[in-house]
Amino acid sequence: MSDSDSSFTLDGRIIAFAPGQTILAAATAAGVYIPHLCAHPDFPPHGSCKLCTVTVNGRDGSACTIQAAPGQEVRSDTPELHEIRRVLLQMLFVEGNHFCPGCEKSGRCKLQALAYEIEMLSPHFVQFFPHREIDASHPEFFLDFNRCIMCELCVRASRDVDGKNIFALAGRGRESHIIVNSPSGKLGDTDFAATDKAAEVCPVGAILRKEIGFATPIGARLYDHAPISRVDLAGQEK
C-alpha cells in the first residue's frame, strides 16, 4: 500500500490513518490537535458539540464522526473555522451558568481551556440564565447542572461502560437537560460510585467530587501549565 492509500492531508500536512479511524482520531494519533469537547477516545463518535468542525474536500463536517479516507483534503486551522468554534463556545457559555472564578473545575475544565485556546474574549450573546437545580443527594458527588454542556459523556459512560444507565438526555431544544434514573430523580437514589467511568468523564464541572475542594490550587492545575492543545495530545485526558 502506498502512503497515499492510507493518508490524508490536514492543513497541508500528511496524516497517516488506520482503517476505520476518524479524522479526529487520526489527527490526534499524529500529534495534531483539533478542538473537541464531546469526543472521547474511549467512546464511539457522538458528534454533538460541533467544536471539531473541519472542512473536508470543501464541505464542513465533524472531524470526530467523519471516517478518514485516502486523499481527503482537510482544513482545520483557518480563520473561518476558528470563528465557528468561537461562536459555538460562546453558545455553550451563554446557554448554561458558567462562573469560572468560583468553579472547582477551573483549570481542569475543557470548556474553559478551549475558550482560552480559541481566544474567546467574551460570551458575546445574551445569557440564557437558565434555572437549573443542583443535586447534592449523593454522599460522594454532587451534580451541578448549571455547568452541563449536553455532551452526554456521562450518559454514554454509565450506559456503555458501567452498565448502570444512570443518566439520560431529556427535553428538546434549549429545554434539553440531563435526568437521573431513579424513582426520585436524585443521584443519591442510584448506585453511582466513585469507581464509575461516568464519575470521571465530565469535561466540565457538572459532576464533582464532594469533600475534595481546591486541593490543587488554581494556577497549578492541568490547563494552567499548558494549553489544552498540548495537554490533550500528551494523553493526559483525565
Next chain:
Amino acid sequence: MTEIESALDPILAKYHRDPTALLQILRDAQDLSGWISPEIRAAAASALAIAPTRIDSLTRFYAHLYDAPRGKYRILFSDNITDRMAGSVALMELMLKKLKLERGKLSADGLVSIDFTSCTGMCDQGPALLVNNLPATRLTARRIDEICGLIRAGAPLDQWPAEFFQVEDHIRRADLLLGAPKKRGEAIRAALALGAQGFLDELEKSNLRGRGGAGFPTALKWRSCRDAPGEKRFVVCNADEGEPGTFKDRVLLQSFAATLFEGMALAALVTGAQKGFLYLRGEYSFLRAPLEATLAEMRRENLLGATIGGAKNFDFDIDIHMGAGAYVCGEETALIESLEGKPGRPRIRPPFPVTHGYLGFPTLVNNVETFCNAAAIATIGAAAYASRGTKQSTGTKILSVSGDCQRPGLYEYPFGVTIAQVLEDCGAPDVGAVQVGGAAGNCLIPEEFGRRIAFEDQPTAGAFMVFANRRDPIEAARNFAHFFAHESCGFCTPCRVGTSLVAGMIDKIAAGHGAQYEFLDLKRLHDILRASSHCGLGQAAMLALGDMMQKFKPAFERRLITRDFEPDFDLDAALARARELAGRDDAAAHLGEDI
C-alpha cells in the same frame, strides 16, 4: 393489579410488551387520562422492564406527550404564519378571555388548556386548532364562541357538530396523481407482470426523484436497499408532514391511500422487504382509522399480506406508527429513531438507512408523494411518465398553496411550472413574496417569479405560501425563527442554542430595539448554523431568514435603531414589578427614551 395496571395491560399486550413500541404505548396510554401520570410512568416502566427515564426522555421530547395534566379538552392552535395571517392570534386571545385562561395553563377545574402548536397542515383552511388531536378548521369568532360553549357544557367531542372537523381536499389542479383514483391493484399487477427487476428498470427509466425535497434518485435508493447485506429489510413511508405550509400528503393520505400503499408494496417487491411502516404525524391522528380501514380492505383483496397478487414469496404488510409532535422526525434517521421508540434525534450519517436503518437493518424511507409516483409509473409506464416535466425533473409536483390567494389548496403541475403561473392560477394578484419549500425553504420576490419549480431551478417539497405586498416580512421571519427554536431536537450546539439566539434577536428587532449589531449577528449565525449543524433542520433553519434579510433589507433597516447597540436588558421593563406594587403606570413611572 392496580387500576392503572389493568387499564394499561391491553395496551401493553397490543404491542407485545416490546420497548421498541414505547412511543406507541405512551400515546395510547395517554388517552387513558390525558397525560402520562406518575402511576402510568411507573407501571409502564416496570411492565416493560425499562428505566423510567426512558419514558421521561420521550414525554419531554414529543410536544404532544404530557407529564402534567392538560385537561379534558386539550386545545392547540396551529401556529403557522398562514394561521396568523388568517387571524389565529386574535381568535386564541378571544378563547382565552372567554374561558378566563392563561395560555399554557390548565384551568383550575382541570377542564381545559389552550396553547400553540407547530403548523398542523391545514393552511388552506385555517385558522385551525387541534382539540385532543382532532383538527377543527376554518375558525371564526363565532365558531370559537360555540366551541367555548361546548367545552363549558362538557360535551364529548363526538357530540360537537361534524362540520367543525370537516377537512377539505381542495384539489384545484389535478394531473397524474390527483385525478380520479386509480383502479385498486392496477399498479401491483402491472409491476408483477414486469417482475421485480423489470419494474426497477422501469423506475430507473422514469428518472423519478424523491419528493421529500432533496431529489435523490428513487431507483438508486431502492436498489441500494435491495443490495445491502441484511437478514431482513424494511420499507418506511415518511408521512411526518411537518414542514410549515405543506399539506399535500394529508390529501394523498385522505383520498389516495390505496395508491400510496401500492407504492409501498412495489418497494417491497423490489427490495424484498416484508414489513412496512407508515410513520404518520400525530397531527394527522384523525386519518388513522380510515387508513387502517384501507389497509384491512387491501389485505382482503390480497394486495397486502401473504402472496400478494398471487405471487409466490411476495409477502408484505404495513403497520401505522404515530408520531407525537416533533418536526425533526421528518428527517429520515430521526424518524427511524422514533420508530424504535426513542426521541427523534438524527443519527450520524453515513451509514445511511438503506444499509443501517430500522433496528440496524437496510431500510428504505420515501415520502408519501414518492410512493404514489412509483405506483403511477407502474400503471402508465416510464415513457409516458417521463414525458411530463423537465429532463432532470420528470413527472409532476403537488404544491400546497396557502396564504394570500383566492383559491388555496393543492395544485399538481408537471415540473417546470413558473412561480408566476402558480400565482395566476391560485388568484394572487398583489404578491410581495412567496415562501417556497416551507419554513426551511426559500423566500422569492417578484423579480424571481419567472423561476421554475424543478430540482434544477427551485426545488421544493411542496409548500407554497403566498404573501401579499402589505405583509410584514419580519412577522414571517419571527414565526419561522420561533418554529425552529421550538422544534430543534437539542442534540447539537449550533441548532440547540443558535435557533433560540436567532428567535431572541428577531424579537428584539421586531420590538424596535435591534441595531445593526443584531443584523450582522444574524448574518453570522446564518453561516454558522448552515456549516456546523448536525442535520438538515439546523442547516436550513436560517435559509428563509437569510433570503428575507437580503431581499427585504429596507424593511429590516426601517426597524433597526440608529444607535450602534442597545442592551438586551430592558431597564424600564425591569421596573414593571415596582410599578405594579406602587399601583402606578403613569408616564413619570416609566424611564424615558433618553435613558
